[in-house]
Amino acid sequence: MFKFRTVLRSFAVAAALALLSVPSLAQEKAPAKPAAQASGVYYEIFVRAFYDSNGDGIGDLNGVTAKLDYIKSLGVSGIWLMPINPSPSYHGYDITDYEGINPQYGTLRDFKKLLAEAHKRGIQVVMDMVINHTSDQHPWFKAALDPKDPHHDWYLWAKPGTDLKAISAVGGPAWHRASNGAYYEGTFTAAMPDLNYDHPAVRKAMIDVGRFWLRQGVDGFRLDAAQHIYDDLRTDMSDPIALQKNVRWWAEYRRALEATNPHVWLVGEVARQNPDDLNPYLGPLNAVFDFPLATQLIESVTQERNLGIGRGLEYTYAAYRKHANGAFDDAPFLSNHDQERVMSQLDDNMLHMRIAASLLLTLPGHPFIYYGEELGMQGSKPDEDIREPMRWYRNGKGQGTASWKDWSSTDDSTVSVQAQEADPASLLNLYRKLISWRKQVSALRDGVLHDVPAADPHVLAYTLEDAQSRVLVVHNLSREPRVLELGSEAHVSSVLLQREGGAVLADGKLTLPAYATVILQ
Template sequence: MTPSRRPAALLAAALAALACAHAPAGSSGAGPARATGAPAAPWWKGAVFYEVFVRSFADSDGDGKGDLRGLTAKLDYLNDGDPATATDLGVDAIWLMPVFASPSYHGYDVTDYLKVNPDYGTEADLDRLIAEAHRRGVRVVLDLVLNHTSDQHPWFRESASSRTSPRRDWYVWRADDPGWTQPWNPSQAAWYRRGGEWYYAIFWSGMPDLNYRNPAVREEAKRIAAHWLGKGVDGFRLDAIRHLVETGPGAGQSGSQENHVFLRELAAAVRAGKPDAVLVGEVWSETDDIARYYGDGKDELQLLFDFPLAKAIVEGVDAGDGGFTAHVLREVAAAYPPGAVDAPFLTNHDQFRVATQLANDAGKLRLAAAILLTLPGAPFVYYGEELGMQNGPGREDEWKRTPMPWDRSEQGGFTRGDPWMPLGPGHESANVAVESSDPGSLLSRYRALVRARKGSAALARGDAVPLSTPGSALAYVRRVEGETVLVVHNMGAGPLEIGGLEAPGAVAEAVFVDPGAALVRDGTGWRVVLPPRASGVWRVR
């Protein structure tokens, strides 16, 4: 197929950046040393996070359910603590989906915020996990579900027991049914009757919403956070924070200003207790709405999942069009406050896995990985994503959270017993044992990309300037003081050539390049050549 050619004007925005970027002579590529007296970047800026569903990661006792001891035994797979090795994934932090006591498999209906789910082990097991993770330089973030509890939580039982209960106002009650429905599902009610009155539960009747207009509830949330910070936890992923305080039906059930008031209060308390703790927010919404939860960039949350960007990456890779992703990157730059750090990802526990969305296409999965791990911010990888794990055969959430395949055996090395859920399709080939020994596997690619990111200050912590490259190209410049890298992805099924990049006297050094990718001299400028669905990252000085 004849390569498509792009005129020099399409990358004009890059030229000034490339021409003026001068790294110190003899730079090793690890990025310049921080200037004396300059503040250190927070640990989470540029960190690679790994989302773990403990129930599905590794089972230590053969009961078919993953547990904390199993996860601890597998920490070396995530990061062995030795930067010189290349057999671990190299992540900087792990986010544990809920590990508190709960009657459900998923744990988002908590019955005790201070007790570890017995299915997963004991508080001592969690203490050991945190200690072993820290010994390897890995931070631990807990999922903190503040919007609601289980209806089996002692607080709700007490609240529902009497209209005069001391905890009656810990939840949202009224004498009549106002008829509100879920804002995303108008056919599903949001008010439920108990004891002659109605309580509010936006997700379902078994998860009643807490009342954050009550100061006692706000103080309890801060006390719970302080407890776990005192145990060594490094931060929290905050679930469903658009829905903390509702003001009315429909639009009033999401994004009220009172949400922000409480989150600023919580953030101040967390930072007072542990200044470097991170708060990661789930705001499943559009870019402008997500941006509001950063506050002024310093007083609310530090990281927010970028749902529009995730959608743009996956759909763009599938369609072979870089414009989707470039558009959202520009939206983010315009909407987010100064200092805000994005949290890009591909899919999470509520979505069909990226391997399923991309029809298990190896080239597309390799491309999606390269885009995710060369973007600015703090990227999140969903467990098994690095293997190409596919969804199970059903649409229920359980099929998005099946056991991690460690080898090609029937139980996938996950358990000695019967796994709580069947392993996903294709686990016989998409597993850790097979892919670890294959330098061309998706796992090997993730490992290499994480290491490339760590070896470049610009990739890890730099800003991003998207370039105007219509069609199958996606290109951006990543910069920090003293280092500039040019990132180019070919989203298409055919080869790509971009010519006429004028950067006189510049020297290019490969940071991460796929076979056949090249940045070469072309008369007075540069020419980028990329095979189908290939990526190239070059340091320019």
Template sequence: MFGTQNHPDKRLAEYRSNLTGIKHRYRLTPMRPRPNQPITVHVTTSGGIPYDVVRCWINETAFDLGADKTEWSALEWRYVQHWQRKIPPQPSGTLLNYRLGGRVAGSDTWIFADNQARTKSAATEFAIAIDDYEIPEWARTAVIYHIFLDRFYPGDDVPWKKPTNLSGFFGGTLRGAIQKLDYIQSLGCNAVWLSPLFASPSHHGYDATDYDTVEPRLGTNAELHELIAEAHRRGIRVIMDFVANHWSNRHPTFQAAQQDADSAYREWYTWHRWPDEYASFFGVKGMPQLNLMHKPARDALLACAQRWLRAGIDGYRLDYAPGPPRLFWAEFRKACKSVNSDAFLFGEVVSHSEVIASYLPHFDGCLDFLLADALRKTFALETWTLQAFEAFLAAHENYFPGGFALPAFLDNHDMTRILYLAKEDKAKVRLAALVLFTLPGAPILYNGTEVGLSQRNPLGRFEEARLPTPWGDAQDKTLLAYFRRLGELRSQFPELSSSKREIAHLNINTGTYAYHRGPVLVALNTSRVPRTLNMAVPNLSDTAQELLNGHPVEVSGDVVRISLPAQSGAFIA
């Protein structure tokens, strides 16, 4: 899930790199500055270079930071100097651009954060949008259904195609998605996230050739507008997958840039050696990376995002968010919110909490890969104990401010299906899903997970996790009913998206665990034998019942008693 970050030596290298040189890494107080609020900028310096001045430039105005605390790094076996400075409050609507640099002591040489450039013009350009926008209220209580279009549903009376390999086209369409909106609504989902749907040569669509035209295999622009209208008629929001970092090498602008050295589009890309060597998405030549420090390229994407918001799209899942520069994301936030202040913008940032939190000034939230990893390790793989899970969860919930959304999930199109990970044990999936649906982050349900879709082989390639969604008798109706009930309960108890969670019971020897949030008590038995839990839970209603599986529950004063079969859970309210 975390790529090179899975390896301790890579994590150590990142940690050491973050300590070396002059670094800012979007360390601000507060983490998301508001209008007319003082902003403290934080910088560290370390390594073999002494600095006598650290400076912040905002346009042509310079502010010198003051030396703050000095820390000893036992790992690096040297000191780390902290610097900070309050900069003036900024009015609402400001796009704050700034650079930071340090003067090497005894010289006129400057080194700039974070890229260690030696000239200000080449320095990292930091940027944040100053505004009062909060997470859209609808996003706080969202239950999101993730549709991977080519693999979701081809349409009524339309058979699946039979490609020769998993990279081929299976035939899912927008018409099929429209016809299944009632099904999605029956799951308690009030939002859909559509995989990329623009013109593209691939089944996944993350390599688009035209951001204004729907891929003909999937349908038409008219059908996309129909889907938006039909979803809205049902109270379902529509989230589009927006890829800003890269697109197809068949995109007309790239074709023009590659064929003509004098093309106006040449600067839209970063060329190592024109015309055949260029920056691309993880070295994939078919996905050239856009140079979003080039204003015309930025403006083209911003205009596209605004057009689709005006067409009724309710938000964007922002693919590979660490790829584009923060200047782009600051402008993106401002551009999108100016069209629809209720648009939900959340990023795909597959990293640790410190990196995720650095996106607070740019997004409404980020996908919660850390929680997904914890859920999978605890309930599917069982490599984490319940104690380890609770330790993670307690810290995780306290780390991020309440104004930052963390949509959560069990699996997605780029990772092993949770059922396959659990060795086809659906009881493990049910336990993980119960926890997912009773934590604050908006639950995301990847199409097929709710009906027992697994995969044939280990995840040697992403396509293994993208098998077509089964329908009719091929679905596990019992599991489907379970997910529908979870969705219903999530809707019935909106406190689940906001109430503070408190642990009620934890016993790693018996494999039992419980917590309560507002009026809801969640209890789990992960062991392979029946267990009875006796818990002290203040303020639970004397008439509380187990609403998920119908297990008998006794409430006497502040004491709750429930007997749970092996590998089962309870939702008590």
């Protein structure tokens, strides 16, 4: 066995580890909010790929309802549904009717049934809200082609002197020629014309859309392209005016929606790699997806080294609290529908996948899991191949399996719910275990994080503390056992939880098996 000592700074130990204790569930105080006994974890679902209830090959809303017991068995607190509105595309990010349901997915009645059944199981429902742009097939845009129509000013049109070769904020052409010969702005593609948020009617229309879905019973929204309401061109990406206008809009949106549902939860997609670029959105939004952390988690797992995760998070969370007046939620994740699946990023290394899951699910806030991640599904670009049918059965096909496209990956029969349900050591059951920890120990989901500096670059340690509990979380990122010397100042009493056994606490030293995750009290 290779032994490595990790030296803990005495001031950090004294401040963060002294008198560590986790009360039993029976001793915990009554939660201050309904979600306190939940895990805080959300599950992202591409409806088309999830479960087909009527045999037409396309996953649908009734299919999601049929699988709510599976979703509940994971222990998640909520689901995020990728776009379910009518759209000419398979992915749905170009909407033609903001108050309708994609007929391939079902009806509004089907959706309300899904909401009711999810809420019965304590599962919240977050909708994808795509309001930076519409489809070019939306009636608003079709009307806007007439310069005399009131909807013309709902979109952004080139003026004399406009640089029609300008590059958009996402790297493609910003300006596109319409059928009437005029040029309109579309940050993403020509099929997605940008809306003009300087127009009061646009702002009112989109607030009305949010209120409509809240009245149906939706709990919150994932805000697509939240940074691109005004950040349209590459030259806007560092423009403080564009940033200020983005933030002001989302603050207005939040206030308006809270008038309909004071508890509405908003998580924004701000796809930036500098944590400081996310800070301004905290306050107007409850949370933003932590893209910088996702990159760091994958890199740390791949290299089997702590690349400053705890130190970076302590700094980031302090900045978040400052911007949000103390009230914020992080939204960590490993991959989503726009990125290669995490198992593919990790080159199908199951040991790395397991430690990646452990890192994600022992961080505070609202971690997001992409459907199939809990099985180790693979998927590499193009986008269609990372949005493939959920694998329910060992042999691939079976009742409810979506067939809108075939699988491109080399996943075998073990990468299926059917195979992993029966295996206590499966990745699926590891996800369930880790998520259950978040219900048992409130600090894992709600705690303030403090980095515990480690001399050993293969060990990550941090404390989490809330009003109910304090814990020390330790990860061995490497394939070799490690010995962590806690020192006499660390009043750690016992191993509370460990992922797969083998960790031993004795004489002030913690012996960590390879790729171990341990929670100490």
